[in-house]
Amino acid sequence: MSRLIAVDWGSSSFRAYLVESTGKLLDTIKSDQGIFNLTRDDIETCFKSQCASWLDKFPQAGVLMSGMVGSRNGLKETQYLPTPCSAKTISLALESVELFDRSVKIVPGLCFIEDEKTSDVMRGEEVQILGAVNKLSNDCELICLPGTHSKWAVVEDGKIRRFSTFASGEMYSTLLSLDLFKGIIFSKSFDKESFQKGLDASFQTAGFLNSIFSGRVKLLSGELDDIHLSSYLSGVIIGYEILSATKIYSSNSKVVIVGSHYLQELYTLAFSHFNIESFCLEPDTTYVSGIYSLAKQNNYF
Amino acid sequence: MSRLIAVDWGSSSFRAYLVESTGKLLDTIKSDQGIFNLTRDDIETCFKSQCASWLDKFPQAGVLMSGMVGSRNGLKETQYLPTPCSAKTISLALESVELFDRSVKIVPGLCFIEDEKTSDVMRGEEVQILGAVNKLSNDCELICLPGTHSKWAVVEDGKIRRFSTFASGEMYSTLLSLDLFKGIIFSKSFDKESFQKGLDASFQTAGFLNSIFSGRVKLLSGELDDIHLSSYLSGVIIGYEILSATKIYSSNSKVVIVGSHYLQELYTLAFSHFNIESFCLEPDTTYVSGIYSLAKQNNYF
Known part of the structure; x- marks a missing residue:
């Protein structure tokens, strides 16, 4: 064979x-x-x-x-x-x-x-x-592939119609090295509440460059613990990606997530936070x- | 004395x-x-x-x-x-x-x-x-202080009413080190046309994380020269800052720019590109x- x-x-x-x-x-x-x-x-x-x-x-x-x-x-x-x-x-x-x-x-x-x-x-x-x-x-779906350069694509009649790239993963790695956050303790462990605070911040009208700075503001005001900064920034970036993508791809159907187990969990949480239905493919x-x-x-x- | x-x-x-x-x-x-x-x-x-x-x-x-x-x-x-x-x-x-x-x-x-x-x-x-x-x-004006962490502020009756920070300068330094642009030739010399292409890209609906990636797309398609990438990214960031700030601070008056000579020139060009009146203070x-x-x-x- x-x-x-x-x-x-x-x-x-x-x-x-x-x-x-x-x-x-x-x-x-x-x-x-x-x-x-x-x-x-x-x-x-x-x-x-x-x-x-x-x-x-x-x-x-x-x-x-x-x-x-x-x-x-x-x-x-x-x-x-x-x-x-x-x-x-x-x-x-x-x-x-x-x-x-x-x-x-x-x-x-x-x-x-x-x-x-x-x-x-x-x-x-x-x-x-x-x-x-x-x-x-269902043939007509919105597909999200999270990663270093996340891709969102719309498929209709078996054809890839349109897609967009978001440099989310790369932005995340980069943010952690900014002077803005220099000398601040980071933790690799995930904090759900801080991630969700980041998701909310991404939806503010002042946009991405302001949302990043809000991480520092929230540390100064004690609203955010320094060990949760990475979870917060992850929420800002993923929230911002979803906000931008759903502006282009308004979809009544579920969003299909294809990505690593870790990213699938983060994105599922984010979609759920925004009341968007989603499901994962291995x-x-x-x-x-x-x-x-x-x-x-x-x-x- | x-x-x-x-x-x-x-x-x-x-x-x-x-x-x-x-x-x-x-x-x-x-x-x-x-x-x-x-x-x-x-x-x-x-x-x-x-x-x-x-x-x-x-x-x-x-x-x-x-x-x-x-x-x-x-x-x-x-x-x-x-x-x-x-x-x-x-x-x-x-x-x-x-x-x-x-x-x-x-x-x-x-x-x-x-x-x-x-x-x-x-x-x-x-x-x-x-x-x-x-x-x-005129007492009621919108003031823009471009820099590492650009500030926008509204002053009324001699009082600073509201302000917002955009991590623009820091984002610019960071973008140039992304893997996305690794091995690509950069030039420190300023190219007006590429800067303006970046300003236009910043206004696309797909948002900041997509606009950054568009730098790579434009290099691949030959729309952008590699020696002009830094001017393009500078346009994306400054355009995006102005887009976000003017969403919050809709102003009928001129925007007052207070910043270094170099940044004043860039921001003046950007405001003019978007038909926003501005003037500079030393x-x-x-x-x-x-x-x-x-x-x-x-x-x-």
């Missing part, structure tokens, strides 16, 4: 999946060897060593990769396909690359262009979005569902 | 002014010895050495300080006076501190409390705001005007 080796290779992580011709996930390999600090040769070596046992056992397996591996720092810079875009359209645009003696194909990125001022790009997240669509009974099987539909369309099986 | 030694001592800068009893500015001393990295002893030593010639020449001169010197890391932690607040109210709340053999007083900070969710603080900027009020013919003489009115009220002269 034929196999597919699917690789979700981002800037900071490597995730490989061994998939059966039925679409069943057989095995998973994960590491933090992202594309970011690898040379072209490193990428080849890394893939070979990480997936050695699969490659030995299934010499005929097709290889399908997505994510930053398709950027200019990856194996080959693939195009950005314009939305609206279905699994079929994307599967027809897979790009081949020579990687030792294997037939390897890379999923292109997507771009959304509304007008001169509004445009966006993604590379990798489209596979999880397609997977989410496969798993949903990210690995969602990815596999998406990449499998691309492989099927492209006659991998 | 008696003299006043006025010190505007912030986190990262020291500015001292020798003022005549008429309010005339006689001499200025500036250094980058901010409060941030000084101990209590360092602060005393720094003041003595920086102002040695004035202290020798005018042993009877009163000393009035403002800014972070009144914080818990400064000479003495002074209170935050609640707004609305006039020069008279503030002058009655000056706090004395023993500094060698001099009578030294420190200007308190201000706090604005609207409700449980909205409050703000300032320490130092209130002096420039009072100075701006002295210099204006920061040193504005500070001296404010501190002089406090000294007069407190019977320094």
